[in-house]
Amino acid sequence: xxxLLYITGAGVSAESGIxxxxxxxxxxxxxxxxxxxxxxxxxxxxxxxxxxxLLWYFKRFIALKNIKPNKTHYWLSNKRLITQNxxxxxxxxxxxxxxxxxxxxxxxxxxxxQEIIQKPIDANWDEIDKEYLHDDLKLKKALLEKFKIPIKNxxxxxxxxxxxxxxxxxxxxxxxxxxxxxxxxSWMENCSKIIFMGTSFSVNITNIALEIAIEKNIPNQxxxxxxxxxxxxxxxxxxxxxxxxxxxxxxxxxxxxxNKRNKSIEPEFQLQFRLGINIGDVIKKEGNLLGDxxxxxxxxxxxxxxxxxxxxxxxxxxxxxxxxxxxxxxxx
Numbered sequence: 001x002x003x004l005l006y007i008t009g010a011g012v013s014a015e016s017g018i019x020x021x022x023x024x025x026x027x028x029x030x031x032x033x034x035x036x037x038x039x040x041x042x043x044x045x046x047x048x049x050x051x052x053x054l055l056w057y058f059k060r061f062i063a064l065k066n067i068k069p070n071k072t073h074y075w076l077s078n079k080r081l082i083t084q085n086x087x088x089x090x091x092x093x094x095x096x097x098x099x100x101x102x103x104x105x106x107x108x109x110x111x112x113x114q115e116i117i118q119k120p121i122d123a124n125w126d127e128i129d130k131e132y133l134h135d136d137l138k139l140k141k142a143l144l145e146k147f148k149i150p151i152k153n154x155x156x157x158x159x160x161x162x163x164x165x166x167x168x169x170x171x172x173x174x175x176x177x178x179x180x181x182x183x184x185x186s187w188m189e190n191c192s193k194i195i196f197m198g199t200s201f202s203v204n205i206t207n208i209a210l211e212i213a214i215e216k217n218i219p220n221q222x223x224x225x226x227x228x229x230x231x232x233x234x235x236x237x238x239x240x241x242x243x244x245x246x247x248x249x250x251x252x253x254x255x256x257x258x259n260k261r262n263k264s265i266e267p268e269f270q271l272q273f274r275l276g277i278n279i280g281d282v283i284k285k286e287g288n289l290l291g292d293x294x295x296x297x298x299x300x301x302x303x304x305x306x307x308x309x310x311x312x313x314x315x316x317x318x319x320x321x322x323x324x325x326x327x328x329x330x331x332x
Contacts, residue, residue, distance in 0.1 A: 005191035006076060007209055008083045008090075011198025015070040018063075018087055037283070038291070042172045046111075046165060050149045050156050051140035057166050058143055061105050061125045062133075069093035072197070080191075082184050084203055086168050099180045099187070101205050107167035108147075109178060112160045117177050120167050175204070188212045259307060276300030278312040 010018070035052065039045060046053045064087050073093035081098035083090055086105045090098050106125070109118035127146065132139040147164040149156045158165070167178070175181035188194065188209050199206055262270040278300060280293030300310040 003190065003192040004080065005187050005194050006079050006081045006197060007194060007199065007206060008076070008081060008085065008197045009199025009203070009206075010085060012072050012076075012083075013067075013070070013085055013087055013089055014198070015072065016067050016087075016089060018067055018089075038171055041168075041170050043170050044172055046170070047158060050147070050158055050163075051144055054143040054147055054149075054166075055136060055140050057105065057168070058125060058128065058139065061123070064088075064105060065125070080187065082187065082205065084199060084205060099184050101169070101175070101179050101181070101184055103166070103168040103179060105166065105168060108164045109167050110161060111158045111163040111165040114173055114176050114178075118167075120178075123166065185212070272306040274301045274304035274306060275309040276302070276304060276311075277309060280312075 035045065040053065040056050067087065067089065069089045069092050073089050073095075076090065077093040077095045079095070079097070081090060081095060082101050083098060084102050086100065086103050088100075088104050088106055090100075091104075104120075106123045107120040108123045109120055112118065128139065128142050132142050144156055147158075149158050149163050151157070152159075169175070169179055175184075184205070185208075189212055194209055194213065196206060196209075258271060258273060262272070276297040276299065278293055278297040280291065280296055282289050282291045282293040296312055300312060304310040
């Protein structure tokens with residue numbers, strides 16, 4: 001059975017000129033003047049500071065609206081696809097068989113409880129007067145009016161069933177049918193192979209896909225696990241998948257070398273290290289790495305035995321799903 005499913009992330013759109021989320025100029029790295037990206041892209045922010053929230057998403061739309069698909073989008077245009085990207089480039093490339101699992105920046109829904117199914121409508125961000133583009137205060141006011149955010153107790157506050165919200169999955173939201181979640185699960189469960197492209201595996205949908213693959217009792221395959229950068233390359237032959245810039249994701253060489261060294265010297269000169277490994281969101285700020293990827297790894301480090309390694313569930317899925325190799329999973 002040759003029923004392939006592609007799951008794509010921000011790396012696929014990088015060649016079009018869209019910053020990846022976690023690079024130096026990434027959308028999560030830049031954030032806003034007053035808030036971090038993790039604070040900004042939340043339902044809580046929309047409810048408590050809708051002006052700042054809408055201003056940030058409006059500027060993302062301005063950055064994306066004239067971006068064109070690249071050769072990877074066009075190659076994928078006749079493939080069954082689940083994308084994490086909200087840029088709409090797969091639609092622009094002509095793909096009529098894809099799911100935007102994190103929503104689309106150019107669509108709106110009525111603000112309500114998450115489980116209530118909404119019919120998306122066009123955002124029409126271009127209706128905002130261009131004279132406001134360089135005046136954030138006027139721009140915020142125009143956006144609040146457009147999204148029907150009323151004033152309650154002297155502050156703007158969205159009203160359920162009345163106000164509009166961008167159709168994007170926020171950090172503190174869950175997958176629902178507004179994002180065609182059950183259809184995505186069905187695609188994963190009934191495909192013969194999943195190919196992951198341009199994703200960091202730091203989002204839930206990729207981990208869900210891997211767990212489904214494991215539950216299917218996929219035949220064992222040997223070999224190391226690799227990361228692949230897909231930013232400036234694309235697959236040229238559906239029967240001969242070409243993956244570029246492989247790197248070993250994980251090995252024991254560091255601890256093995258330390259252990260070998262310790263055996264050759266006196267106990268008082270021996271060194272032992274604890275290692276914690278996690279896959280998660282990371283932001284580079286002023287030369288430091290911040291975010292869940294680092295925080296959880298630090299906690300795992302404390303749990304490791306001296307000379308040992310602790311890994312998170314997301315890492316264990318990658319390592320011990322023996323079918324997982326070169327971002328390709330066989331369901332045969």
